[in-house]
Amino acid sequence: MKECSFIRIWAALLAGAACFIAQQPAWAGSCCGGGGGTTLLLPKYYQGMIDVSLDLEKYDGMWDLNGKIKPDPPGSDLRQYRLNLGYARRFAQRWQASILVPYVWNENTYSSKTTRSEGLGDTTLSLWYEAIDDNSAWKIREFKDLTPSVTIGPSLLIPTGVSPYDDGVKSSFDVTGRGFYRLDGNVIISKTLHPWSATLALSYGTYHRRAVDQEYSRYVEPYWKKLGDRTSSSLSVSYIYYLGSGGDTLTGTASFSRVHEAEESNNDDRNLFSGFKKDALGGTIAYSSTDHDWSVRGSWVHAIQQDGWGYNFPCTDIYTVGVSYGFR
Secondary structure, eight states, rough: OHHHHHHHHHHHHHHHOOOOHHOOOOOOTTTTTTOOOOOOOOTTSSSSSEEEEEEEEEEEEOOOSSSOOOOOOOOEEEEEEEEEEEEEEEEESSSSEEEEEEEEEEEEEEEEEEEEEEEEEEEEEEEEEEEOOOOBBBBOGGGGGGOOOOEEEEEEEEEEEEEESSTTTTTTOOSSSSOOOOEEEEEEEEEEETTTTEEEEEEEEEEEEEEEEEETEEEEEEEEEOOOOOEEEEEEEEEEEEEEEEEEEEEEEEEEEEEOOOOETTTEEETTTEEEEEEEEEEEEEEEEEEEEEEEEEEEEEOOOSTTSSSEEEEEEEEEEEEEEEEE
16 A cells, blocks of 8 residues: 555656646747746656657737737737757756757738748756655645645756847747846745645746847847846646556646736836736646656646736737656
């Protein structure tokens, strides 16, 4: 019985990690700049993980600066596809690092004009420290059973994508990256009381300013540009269903996420027409096979097309399918 319980807990950890991977939105966008946002986090008992996922982000209108929904012109079809390749490695008992590299395809029809572009997105490097372990429990018998896991660490967004400030970019539909370095501080708090688990993820990031001398292939008077600081958060709740006695699991997750970016500055002058916010709801189904260390998932992150759920940002649906393999 103890061995069976251990296998089930192990499966739950892998399934929970797979759902966490899926629920972190990749805030890329052909309309407003790309960039990686997905987090790859190893379960406790794994030394490494390879993750491959494919996103389809479909655009349908946008919120204006006042948070009002504005529809796209009739006949518009705006899409971005992303192939995300990730690798995580544990190099000490409590330390791990990961890298995520997206490849992006933009396919857009807007006001009867069709454009296509592709290229690397922005790369994300992350370093994690497992500060507190989760005393995963089936029942609350004593106070320590309520202890959550706490994981903290920095991540660096590297502008390997195509941005509005690169040669050959004609419009916002061509971009695959933001064009700026960003350093984030992250904290993840998670608690499992089988078969339920909950995760709160918080992040605060600041961009490094850069010199700009062209925008969408038009030369401009050189100036210093800095994007506004970014805060993001997500809260997710999962239910783990055990498939028979072999340790395989099926996990369902519901989430709410928010991303907010403050106004940018140009030569230290704030641009009041920049900055954005977006709220979204998400759902994930993940299957995990402990015996083979495989996990397969599908997710949907949906922006509510109503006034007040965002501002100065496109309304999108993000569909993701992914597979990960963890090794010991």
